[in-house]
Amino acid sequence: MAHTSNTAAGVDNTFRRKFDREEYLERARDREKQEAERVKSKLKGPPVQRKPLKHRDYEVDLNSRLGKTQVVTPVAPLSQQAGYYCSVCECVVKDSANYLDHINGKKHQRALGMSMRVERASLEQVQERFEVLKKRKTPGSFTEQDLEERIIKQQEEEEQRKRERRERKKEKKKEKAAEDEPEVDPDVAAMMGFGGFRSSKK
Numbered sequence: 001m002a003h004t005s006n007t008a009a010g011v012d013n014t015f016r017r018k019f020d021r022e023e024y025l026e027r028a029r030d031r032e033k034q035e036a037e038r039v040k041s042k043l044k045g046p047p048v049q050r051k052p053l054k055h056r057d058y059e060v061d062l063n064s065r066l067g068k069t070q071v072v073t074p075v076a077p078l079s080q081q082a083g084y085y086c087s088v089c090e091c092v093v094k095d096s097a098n099y100l101d102h103i104n105g106k107k108h109q110r111a112l113g114m115s116m117r118v119e120r121a122s123l124e125q126v127q128e129r130f131e132v133l134k135k136r137k138t139p140g141s142f143t144e145q146d147l148e149e150r151i152i153k154q155q156e157e158e159e160q161r162k163r164e165r166r167e168r169k170k171e172k173k174k175e176k177a178a179e180d181e182p183e184v185d186p187d188v189a190a191m192m193g194f195g196g197f198r199s200s201k202k
Contacts, residue, residue, distance in 0.1 A: 052119035
């Protein structure tokens with residue numbers, strides 16, 4: 001006897017999801033249009049002009065908190081928490097190495113309005129810099145006579161140190177000999193007769 005199917009011909013019994021291609025193509029086109037509009041809106045504004053990097057005009061304070069203890073509470077403001085506080089970026093960095101990396105880094109420099117590019121120096125600027133460094137240099141040149149004088153002075157200081165060391169050693173020997181020397185009681189020496197005596201150490 002043959003197996004007969006109860007399902008009618010042409011009925012889909014595969015249980016697979018069917019997608020409407022037209023609908024998804026339309027969604028993809030809409031998404032592409034939105035992305036293109038977003039890119040255009042970003043490009044419409046003028047590009048941000050940032051100044052080139054320049055030298056710091058302030059001293060970075062890394063040593064003022066060395067060796068100090070600080071009580072830290074969870075409700076304290078950021079500027080009073082443990083570590084180094086950056087007022088430009090409003091963040092706290094835990095140690096000095098990371099703080100230096102932060103203030104030299106891209107994020108901090110951008111917040112200050114500077115790019116990471118360095119301004120190219122002109123010939124006149126380089127010449128001016130050399131002139132400033134020449135003026136800063138101490139007058140007078142180093143000669144061989146100066147070197148000889150320094151060597152002689154250093155030798156004299158070394159000899160003085162050796163003499164002081166020898167004197168200290170002699171004093172220590174004298175002190176040690178005085179401690180080791182026996183103390184004699186005159187009554188005991190008289191009782192022992194003929195000058196012989198026993199040493200009594202304290």
